Amino acid sequence: MPKDNGIGASPKRREDVRFLTGAGNYTDDINVNGQAYVHFLRADVAHATINSIDTSAAETMPGVVKIFTGADFAEVGGIPCGWGVTDRHGNPQQEPRHPIIAHDTIRHVGEIVAAVVADTLEQARDAAEAIDLDLSDKPAVVDMTKALADGSPKVHEDLSSNLCYDWVFGNPDDDAVQAAFDSAAHVTTLELVNNRLVANPMEPRVAIGDYSRGTDEYTLHTTSQNPHVIRLLMCAFVLGLPEHKVRVIAPDVGGGFGSKIFHYAEEAFCTFAAKACGRAVKWTSTRAEAFISDAHGRDHVTKIELALDADNNFTALRTNTMANMGAYLSTFSTSVPSYLHGTLMAGNYKTPIVQVNVKTVFTNTVPVDAYRGAGRPEATYQLERVIDKAARELDADPIALRRQNFITEFPYETPVALTYDTGDYVATMDKLEQVADLAGFAARRAESEKNGKLRGFGVNCYIEACGIAPSNIVGMLGARAGLYDAATVRVNATGTISVFVGAHSHGQGHETSFPQVVADMIGIDEGMVDIVHGDTGRVPFGMGTYGSRSIAVCGSAMVRATEKIIAKAKKIAAHLMEASDADIELKDGQFTVAGTDKSVAWGDVCLTAYVPHNYPLEELEPGLEETAFYDPANFTYPAGAYACEVEVDPDTGKVTIERFSAADDFGNIINPMIVDGQVHGGLGQGIGQALLENAAYDEDGQLLSASYMDYAMPRADDVPFYQVDHSCQTPCTHNPLGVKGCGEAGAIGSPPAVVNAVIDALQSGGKNVTHIDMPLSPPRVWAAMNG
Amino acid sequence: MYEFEFVKPATVAEAVAALAEEDAQALGGGQTLIPTLKQRLAMPSKLVSLTGIPQLKEIGDNDGVLTIGGAVTHAAVAEAAADSYPALADLASHIGDPAVRNRGTIGGSLANNDPAACYPAAALGSGATIVTNRREITADEYFRGLFETALEEGEIITAVRFPVPEKANYQKFLQPASRFALVGVFVAKYAAGVRVAVTGASEEGVFRWREAEAALDASFAPDALDGHSVDAAGMIGDLHGTREYRAHLVKVMAKRAVAAA
The missing domain is CATH 3.30.465.10 (Uridine Diphospho-n-acetylenolpyruvylglucosamine Reductase; domain 3)
Incomplete structure (x- = not known):
């Protein structure tokens, strides 16, 4: 019997009522009295020297308030990078200045060259067209191999090369690793591309800067996943403002997928310009701007080698990856190909030797940063593809080969710095075989073949390090921030509760799931609990939502704060019932004295806390409000196994996903319906990457897929009905809820399953195709079949 | 978009008169023109709507x-x-x-x-x-x-x-992003002969595949197209498909259209 409330129940998402009925409050819905509008003049060439910018004609245009160029920002800082990686020689990463507005040099299409603030947006656009730019084009650097070649033009003249860092992880001893390969019975090698993606949240970015001359206070409304992080970065590194004078509000946010983690130039601009113009300044990104100014994702080129002994045991793994940084270092860019990728290269397997080599590269393209999964999809994709290729080469069953090499004992210390606290990969694979109806595949394949189609079955496993993260560990790894989170539980006099959380909900359903936890702990109706999020003026200093961390980290802080509330409430209840607080029990919203029939209700205790007439004032403060900060002891390790079944039309190369099954172990689950939805969304994005999405540049640095006419987003009819199971649960051992996080799993685990399935289909049709790079578009599949 | 005048005449004559003005432009359903205007890629002085006639x-x-x-x-x-x-x-x-x-x-x-x-x-x-x-x-x-x-x-x-033909069919292979035709083939069988028109594929725009028409005149069956092909040289090659792929798709779609007609 499923629960109907509390932890484990699936109440409908309360926030959906306002989202679906047009009552949401997104940043663009906010208008500040007297606001002006900014239009950014963006570079339409990838690399150029700015000889001069003449704004004189534009300044006389109707409605123009002020025009800004790079020179106006010479005295403020650049956009900072939040993670410093140390290279294989012990040297720091190369970090170029990242200006708010391009100064002297344009380095990617879409970079801001000038900003026009005017009374109306149309006036700002008109004036921008009157700005006279004198540019000298420079050769664009787009391809990573060419960018690293001797004599390549440099993206940043003041850096020694286009190499950001050359990093090694795992076993750094090249000779020892090579020896393991030399002694292997079999080595499988695979070269592959993890295609560049555009995040494409439904809501484009928006920023409104506001400044009060009376109080010298700034307010920034912005589409952010982590308002406190934005405030810290903008105040401390860019504008040099006192944090207590700056409030950052991220109200309803229409999806982020990572792209709204980062501090963007437009946020700092609007905040700066509000004071300079004496008016609030509003910017709303167009979809066209989003394609060339939101951080992109992925874009890795990898060679991976897997060594096996004569019994098909994995003995060593070595990878060489080039990762595109784009023209500048976005906030967490350098962490993605290093610590979010290299640490996951062991996967679900007990490979004893793992060496990860990564070169990050500057190019004249939009900056690249975290996108749903961030580093972990890149790791999973290469590992699960090379395992599948090895199985084919060895004529081994791909599932059996995986099972044979599974980690089965926990805790397990990987050769790439992580300690998996718990998991059961055999159980998720067992469950997957059942959910995916593996036994029925042969019949389904025969049916497809009767219809002239090729059918393939692809499987893969994944593990991710979520709930990021223990601050002391990420600090050692180069993070320039802590990654705790915080919650304040404020109980009102009538017993209702507002929980102020550092996590930010922009699609995750926190407004439904977080109250389930608090209500369950106290035994009251969920409707009595609301969360408040997304406003540095209201919530405690939290680090926001990304890396599947909200329930594992912020949820844990919320539990700790609620425990403090309950402890205090028990003391009040004990006083009211003239008992010892050690004897007080709380169940279903009633405090009782153990072994007696005395009881007092939750609401009476709350009222007493705020109307303390009969109250132990000498021992206990009145009021009922507690805050907790929580810094986890370890990452959490969601893991699972996915299976994809495809049909390929041999005439056209078109791939159709017929079935997709997921068996996930997310530990304990708060709201199964929301978890289903999170997996569905992740699968959609992973399938999008595998079959459709491709941010393609030409050699001049022009983005070819810069609109929905050319960038193929997955639509409802591109994906199947999913079979999603999360009944395998090995609870996290180190957080109070035993939760692991579920937001990224679908995007991490699905691309290799899709590609493995397509290769299986083509092989079944007698085509000797061992690999196709994503997206597996019809022409690519057709060319591979006929190559 | 830039500012423009908008008129919605009730007769063809009025529309023609309105279009005589320099930089006036006819507006049908606006499914191409309006997005173009929004991107400031066109600057007509006047839009003459034809949907009120x-x-x-x-x-x-x-x-x-x-x-x-x-x-x-x-x-x-x-x-x-x-x-x-x-x-x-x-x-x-x-x-x-x-x-x-x-x-x-x-x-x-x-x-x-x-x-x-x-x-x-x-x-x-x-x-x-x-x-x-x-x-x-x-x-x-x-x-x-x-x-x-x-x-x-x-x-x-x-x-x-x-x-109206005796039989006809249109087969469209979708460009995955825009969902326009990557290749679309319209086949129609008339007493006077078969016509095969291809959209999406050629650098010259829509064209008749006359070799296929002749083959289908002889035998209106998918197999009739075996051994025939369009030259990849004149096809569009871009992010969504090579010239060779489009040329191949023309034949696949034509056969399917014949089969479905």
Whole structure:
């Protein structure tokens, strides 16, 4: 019997009522009295020297308030990078200045060259067209191999090369690793591309800067996943403002997928310009701007080698990856190909030797940063593809080969710095075989073949390090921030509760799931609990939502704060019932004295806390409000196994996903319906990457897929009905809820399953195709079949 | 978008007069023009809407010829032609999405002549006649390359006359992002012969695949196309498919259209 409330129940998402009925409050819905509008003049060439910018004609245009160029920002800082990686020689990463507005040099299409603030947006656009730019084009650097070649033009003249860092992880001893390969019975090698993606949240970015001359206070409304992080970065590194004078509000946010983690130039601009113009300044990104100014994702080129002994045991793994940084270092860019990728290269397997080599590269393209999964999809994709290729080469069953090499004992210390606290990969694979109806595949394949189609079955496993993260560990790894989170539980006099959380909900359903936890702990109706999020003026200093961390980290802080509330409430209840607080029990919203029939209700205790007439004032403060900060002891390790079944039309190369099954172990689950939805969304994005999405540049640095006419987003009819199971649960051992996080799993685990399935289909049709790079578009599949 | 004047005349004569002004532009359903204006890629002084002219919204079915007014929407064609010319109705019912189909017009589509649009394939494949305020133009004369037609300044498509074939079918392979035709093939069998028109594929825009027509005249069956192919050299090669792939798809789609006709 499923629960109907509390932890484990699936109440409908309360926030959906306002989202679906047009009552949401997104940043663009906010208008500040007297606001002006900014239009950014963006570079339409990838690399150029700015000889001069003449704004004189534009300044006389109707409605123009002020025009800004790079020179106006010479005295403020650049956009900072939040993670410093140390290279294989012990040297720091190369970090170029990242200006708010391009100064002297344009380095990617879409970079801001000038900003026009005017009374109306149309006036700002008109004036921008009157700005006279004198540019000298420079050769664009787009391809990573060419960018690293001797004599390549440099993206940043003041850096020694286009190499950001050359990093090694795992076993750094090249000779020892090579020896393991030399002694292997079999080595499988695979070269592959993890295609560049555009995040494409439904809501484009928006920023409104506001400044009060009376109080010298700034307010920034912005589409952010982590308002406190934005405030810290903008105040401390860019504008040099006192944090207590700056409030950052991220109200309803229409999806982020990572792209709204980062501090963007437009946020700092609007905040700066509000004071300079004496008016609030509003910017709303167009979809066209989003394609060339939101951080992109992925874009890795990898060679991976897997060594096996004569019994098909994995003995060593070595990878060489080039990762595109784009023209500048976005906030967490350098962490993605290093610590979010290299640490996951062991996967679900007990490979004893793992060496990860990564070169990050500057190019004249939009900056690249975290996108749903961030580093972990890149790791999973290469590992699960090379395992599948090895199985084919060895004529081994791909599932059996995986099972044979599974980690089965926990805790397990990987050769790439992580300690998996718990998991059961055999159980998720067992469950997957059942959910995916593996036994029925042969019949389904025969049916497809009767219809002239090729059918393939692809499987893969994944593990991710979520709930990021223990601050002391990420600090050692180069993070320039802590990654705790915080919650304040404020109980009102009538017993209702507002929980102020550092996590930010922009699609995750926190407004439904977080109250389930608090209500369950106290035994009251969920409707009595609301969360408040997304406003540095209201919530405690939290680090926001990304890396599947909200329930594992912020949820844990919320539990700790609620425990403090309950402890205090028990003391009040004990006083009211003239008992010892050690004897007080709380169940279903009633405090009782153990072994007696005395009881007092939750609401009476709350009222007493705020109307303390009969109250132990000498021992206990009145009021009922507690805050907790929580810094986890370890990452959490969601893991699972996915299976994809495809049909390929041999005439056209078109791939159709017929079935997709997921068996996930997310530990304990708060709201199964929301978890289903999170997996569905992740699968959609992973399938999008595998079959459709491709941010393609030409050699001049022009983005070819810069609109929905050319960038193929997955639509409802591109994906199947999913079979999603999360009944395998090995609870996290180190957080109070035993939760692991579920937001990224679908995007991490699905691309290799899709590609493995397509290769299986083509092989079944007698085509000797061992690999196709994503997206597996019809022409690519057709060319591979006929190559 | 830039500022412009907007007029919505009630007669063809008024529309023609309005279009005489320099930089005036006709507006059908606006499914291409409005996005273009929003991106500031066009700067007409005046938009002359053609959707308020009753004459352009008429649909007639007479003696095996289906006549569709220039301002008839795709959705209206899908409904009105369902019995008289099912292949055309089916094509219309798969253009864009419901919003596009309820705004976009046949005249607008043919006047724009997007190389990946569906209607040019139907018009050319049916040997349709494009009727304007000045003259009648055969489809073979009308299409002149990418976004190029025989229309002159101030000339408005008032109707399109489709001879109804014995059988016909349109097969479209979707470009995955835009969902325009990556390749679309319209096959129609008339007493006078088979016509095969291809959209989406060629650098010259919609074209007749005459080799296929001859083969299908001899035998109207998918197998009749075995051994025939279009030359990849003139095909479009881009992010969504090589020249060779498009050339291959022309044949695959043509065979499927014959099979389904």
